[in-house]
Amino acid sequence: MRLTADDRALIAAATDAIRRAFVPEWHHVGAALRTRSGKVFSAVNLDTYVGSCAICAEACALGAAYAAGERGFEACVAVRWRGRGRPAVVAPCGRCREMLHDYGDPWVIHPTARGLAKTRASGLLPDAYLRPGERRGDPATARPTARRRAR
């Protein structure tokens, strides 16, 4: 799917976030999340001395939006910047694909061999984790967050 002007603005918001917060080896990815209400929440990754405690920028943006009361998520993008050169849109890691899928399956802007594209999180994660007995798209068996989406 082609990017819109709102998608380009989302990339700019993620880029601004990491340019403001960049610290070598600590903060090098910015993310921006657009809600269905049109608000944009941006954040940066939180690296840690213990690698498994690090948190991706997408998760931080989602948490900020959720804490502000937002529940519908339209699109997300992450931008990596190393303090010099051009920032680059990066694809979400597998954990973030799962997380975004669980929180409304927004569009994800990501690089491809032909340039930037956007794909639903589920399109980047064709066989997402489901608990035993759950079926995708079945409100009767879905998790609470999925049930809210079905309304």
Ligand SMILES: [Zn+2]
């Ligand atoms: Zn991630």
